[in-house]
Amino acid sequence: MTETEVRRAITNERTDLAELLSGLDAASWDAPTLCKGWRVREVVAHMTMPYRLSGPRFAFEMVRAMGSFHRMSDRTARQDAAELTAEDLLKSLWDNVAHPWKPPGGGFSGALSHDVIHGLDITVALGLGRKVPEDRLRLVLAGINPKSVKFFGVDLKGIELRAEDLDWSYGSGEVVSGDAQDLLLVLCGRTLPAEKLRGDQAKRFTRGRRPGR
Structure with a gap:
């Protein structure tokens, strides 16, 4: 895919997930996902973290986590999930379906992988039966090494x-x-x-x- 096509795939994937999340009830937002220790709200908080986290706050949280990105992202997801409502988290996703965020060293393909995998963490755990469109899934699989x-x-x-x-x-x-x-x-x-x-x-x-x- 070209960069433009990958970015379109990202926008479509986030839009699909936002539409799906819009139909969840309150109990589902508190249901466990495939991410150990995270409910749906923590996963969505993590997915939308890059849109809310400023450079200074990122640096501060990394210092608090003693340089561990895993520790930092877990703490931030739990904190944001506690402070933000489901409506806040959903709005953050809707407002950023076309956001140009890329994971360090991962490019736009990495951003698509991030969205697809965490989307599956939610839908598989909830038994929703969603199928990721084949073109997006093939792109993510191609990045596995x-x-x-x-x-x-x-x-x-x-x-x-x-x-x-x-x-x-x-x-x-x-x-x-x-x-x-x-x-x-x-x-x-x-x-x-x-x-x-x-x-x-x-x-x-x-x-x-x-x-x-």
Whole structure:
């Protein structure tokens, strides 16, 4: 994709998510997501953090977190989720669907990945059944590499992730299959509902029991 096409994909992805969030009730905003320890409101607070966080505040929060971006982003997401209402968080997303934010070193493709993955953290956890459009999903999958998998601490030794809905796979070994967007979440260290994956080793990446078992 060209830069213009990627930016259009980002705008469309954020718009789709904002429309979906607009239909959630209060209980859903407080429901857990695939991001450990974060409810829907913390995930949305994290996604919209770059639009609200000024340079000086970012520097201050990094100092407070002793230089750990993970610690800083977790603390900021929890703080903003506590201080802002669901309506505030949703407005922040709507107001910035075309915002030019890019993660350091990630470019616009990294921004799209950020939005897609965290959107799935919400929709999969809530069982909403949303499918990420194929063109956006393929772009995110194309950015997966050993360095990014290592960042998330995923152990894929002896495992091949093989998509059932796209011509895509990652790794080699015993096959664990599922929809490509669910396998993307595996690569990002998420633990999925058991029914999302198939294969004898699927239990390494899932929780709970399959229906009827």
